[in-house]
Amino acid sequence: MSVSGDCCLDEESFEYLSCQGDTLAARKMDDSVAIERCKAGDKEAFRHLVERYQAEAIGHAVAILANREDALDAVQDAFLDAYQALGRFDTSCKFYPWFYTILRNRCFKLAARRKKNVGLALDDIVILAPVSDVTPEDRVTLERALRELSAAERELLTLKHLDGLSYQELAERLEIPLGTVMSRLYHGRKRLREKLVSPSFGKAKR
Amino acid sequence: MTDINCESIRIAAMALADGEESPLSTAEIQAHLSNCESCSEEIAQLHDTNKLFSSQQRLRYQTDLWPQLNDRIQATAGSSPPFRWRVLLLFGIPLFGYRILMLVLQAAPSLWSKLVTVILVIAVFSYLRANPFKINSELTLEGELT
Numbered sequence: 001m002s003v004s005g006d007c008c009l010d011e012e013s014f015e016y017l018s019c020q021g022d023t024l025a026a027r028k029m030d031d032s033v034a035i036e037r038c039k040a041g042d043k044e045a046f047r048h049l050v051e052r053y054q055a056e057a058i059g060h061a062v063a064i065l066a067n068r069e070d071a072l073d074a075v076q077d078a079f080l081d082a083y084q085a086l087g088r089f090d091t092s093c094k095f096y097p098w099f100y101t102i103l104r105n106r107c108f109k110l111a112a113r114r115k116k117n118v119g120l121a122l123d124d125i126v127i128l129a130p131v132s133d134v135t136p137e138d139r140v141t142l143e144r145a146l147r148e149l150s151a152a153e154r155e156l157l158t159l160k161h162l163d164g165l166s167y168q169e170l171a172e173r174l175e176i177p178l179g180t181v182m183s184r185l186y187h188g189r190k191r192l193r194e195k196l197v198s199p200s201f202g203k204a205k206r
Numbered sequence: 207m208t209d210i211n212c213e214s215i216r217i218a219a220m221a222l223a224d225g226e227e228s229p230l231s232t233a234e235i236q237a238h239l240s241n242c243e244s245c246s247e248e249i250a251q252l253h254d255t256n257k258l259f260s261s262q263q264r265l266r267y268q269t270d271l272w273p274q275l276n277d278r279i280q281a282t283a284g285s286s287p288p289f290r291w292r293v294l295l296l297f298g299i300p301l302f303g304y305r306i307l308m309l310v311l312q313a314a315p316s317l318w319s320k321l322v323t324v325i326l327v328i329a330v331f332s333y334l335r336a337n338p339f340k341i342n343s344e345l346t347l348e349g350e351l352t
Contacts, residue, residue: 043279050272058267072269079275080282129265134258142258160224161256162264167226182229186217190248193255 031095038086046083053096054079057103063158064107066147067114068126074110078103097173104155104174111151127158145195153188160185211238212245219249223256 029048037045054075061071061078081102082089089098127146128139146154156174159165165173170181215238218230228235239246309317 043276046279047272047276050275051270054271055266055268058269058271059264062265062267068267072271076271076275076278079271080278083279084282125265127265129263131261131263133261138258139262142262157259158264161259162262167221167224179229182217182221182226185224186213186220186252189220189252189255192259193251196255196258197251 032091035086035089035091035095038083039089046086049082049095049099050079053099056096057099060100060155060158061103061107062126063146063162064104064151064155065111065114066126066151066154070110070114071107071126074106075103078106081106100173101175108151127154128162141196145192148195149188149191153184153191156181156184157188157192212242215239215242215245216248216252219245220252223249223253 029045031049031052034045034048038049057075057078058071061074062068065071065074078099082099085102089095125139125143128143130136130139146157149157156170159170159173167178167181167185170176170185171178174181176184215230215235218228219235219239222228222232222235239249
């Protein structure tokens with residue numbers, strides 16, 4: 001295994017995935033190794049974390065904020081916060097759940113500032129991906145119904161249904177008791193159902 | 207059959223449908239659903255919604271945040287306080303210190319009690335590493351639900 005370029009990271013920390021390009025994106029490194037190196041002042045190691053988790057983080061931020069531009073701002077701010085707080089990170093823990101706490105804090109601050117979602121057309125799809133089993137019409141309807149929910153409800157429902165987190169994982173991720181997860185999931189689903197059957201969505205039979 | 211009872215049955219039934227441990231037994235839930243039409247109807251509707259939702263996938267974004275983030279990290283690392291902050295630090299801190307010193311020299315007992323309280327509060331929050339000004343998203347949720 002060889003790593004070309006002038007980067008100062010050890011070869012054994014990487015798994016070389018592609019011969020093309022010389023970016024850290026093309027390699028894999030343990031998060032704990034990257035974090036240790038960040039703590040030692042190696043900024044390039046932080047790039048590994050950003051490139052590894054940015055897509056997931058943007059997806060989560062979009063689900064909370066229901067707005068692509070705001071989500072990008074929130075994720076960038078959250079990564080900056082994480083970089084500055086990395087010294088306090090316990091390397092025995094996983095990076096992403098810790099980062100997610102920072103991210104959702106950023107998202108909810110932004111959501112509190114922007115009470116109403118503006119600048120998004122009704123048919124803009126920012127949360128759901130096209131899948132073969134689902135008609136485009138259903139996707140638009142569900143996306144619009146989701147956008148009508150609160151940020152917290154959207155977060156919980158998308159973590160449950162799109163990421164498939166268990167109740168226990170949801171409780172840990174959102175730092176709430178298991179009973180609260182059950183209750184909020186029920187109320188969130190009920191509200192989503194109400195939105196879906198409301199005449200304005202035109203899908204009353206679903 | 208009260209509304210609260212119905213709600214707990216619905217919550218438990220949804221937990222069961224999710225393959226999770228339910229706070230009520232399957233027999234209890236079944237017994238209630240066989241006698242309560244509104245619960246059976248709502249559970250069936252929620253199942254349909256779940257089915258629609260669960261066949262969806264999260265949209266994946268390919269945006270590369272690193273170039274902008276790298277600039278911001280560099281800007282943060284090499285930045286000195288803005289000019290107005292430097293002016294404040296230069297004049298504000300000595301003035302504030304002088305004022306506090308004058309007040310302390312007058313030795314007003316109420317001032318001492320206030321200072322001690324403020325110092326204690328700051329110490330507690332620093333020890334807990336908690337931000338007293340943090341926005342609590344859970345409060346937002348409760349407000350929206352009611």
